[in-house]
Amino acid sequence: MSIIVPDIRQRFQPVQPTIKDAAGRVAYHELLPEPRLAPYIYCYWQLETMQPLTEAFVYRVVADGCIDLFFDVQQPADNYIMGFSTVYTEFPLPPVFNYIGIRFLPAAFPLLFNIDASALTNRFEHLGQVLPHLSAGLTRLAQHPAFLANLQQRLDQFFLHILSNTHFHRDGRLFDAIGIILNARGVLTVERELNSGISPRQLRRLFNFYIGDTPKVFSKVVRFQHILHAKPSVESLKKDKLFYDNGYYDQVHFIKEFKTMYGLTPTIALR
Template sequence: MFRPVQPAIRSGRDQATYQECLPSFPLTSYIYCYWQLTSHPSLSEPFVYRVVADGCIDLFFHTHHPENVYVMGFSTTYTEFPLDHPFNYIGIRFLPAAFPLLFNVNAALLTNRFEALDAVAPALANGLAQLTNGFHDLATLQPLLDRFFEKILAGHTGDADHRLLQAVDLILRAGGNIRLEKELHSGVSPRQLRRLFDFYIGDAPKTFSKVVRFQQLLHTTPTADSLKANKHFFDAGYYDQAHFIKEFKTMYGLPPTLALP
């Protein structure tokens, strides 16, 4: 039900290439994709890579320095990374709640920041560094990553609280357009639910719903003209055009008129 979009790289217009590939089937409930971001040989100046809010937690590393793996937490806004050239990054994008579930890491400690993975999950950082050393191509590395995470999954015995999963399910089915006070019934008090969301998602249900709503809108592949003419932002649950533009700019980094074709 959730397919996070990262639309910042424009094919043929930017001096970098971005690609995604799916993990093996057993991992699809935990990992959304593996990705690679590579500069073009013609790159002559630093490249600024914009990451839009997508509700996920990512691990990433430069292939020339696989010993330095980083984790980027849940983001309530867009993030810009000025990258020196040349660069070649590979990453793992975990679906909401999956990384804290598998590695018992409090997602709230990573919200709106990125950290060295060895300070958060040392054993995972060490294992990934050894696995990825010497690899520079995602297609070659993918089966190794699959086996690595399948082994972790096979040894994992814990489950997330079913009340959290029910709440996430309701938000995703509603595309983030949900009245939390009236429609988010998961058998837990609002205070307890907030604690669950803080640990597994990284922020409150309301904030997560906003990110899901933003991502849902991106999936409709709107144009700036169609949004203005058809007012699709009302269907997505935005109060008015000003509300939509403000939230879009916060999570994308550009207003819709500049971000959309």
């Protein structure tokens, strides 16, 4: 069984915000896939109410470079795909919900399913409109699961079967470029430093298809995610000028880009 990029998850751990101000009424957790799926699937996740909510709850998804599948366990046929995002997305949710999702590492989903990622950038669509067979398979798989732990083994078997029947057509130069960006934590001058033996035009075409946007935009998301993963305090951002170290021209540029991808300013998000 071939591997796409053996060490991509060692260099890139996409972060989503923790649940705040829910007073224990909403829970989010992640589980790792079976090891053979680890180069492709970052995690399985579950977002659920622990008790019915009496007020509106909005879940914010930040830009993370990944593609996700998700569905509510009460309506598994109503499953969705969310593409690569350059901005944050807010989902107003009902008083009771129980969502399960599959988060794919960058480039993995288009490689597995031969789908153009750019067609889904900054969008989410019903999976049945994009990949009907995958939507039907998930629907059959997800009948009556109460908890993600109950579904995890079936998800592993389902995606291992897909993996074993997939014939990859990949360009190693794309993954060389992804590796350069990840090693630099997104802080690089793409035009000058992203040399992977391919013309800039061809590289943009590959990134659009497999990632969902250009190398420059992907680098911005990687840089943003690195800051989230580092968990800097608001004080250190101000004192140590970390925005300069992470390639931002000035604090205004940093705040603007952070807010675009997170939906909040760094001062609020990181407190």
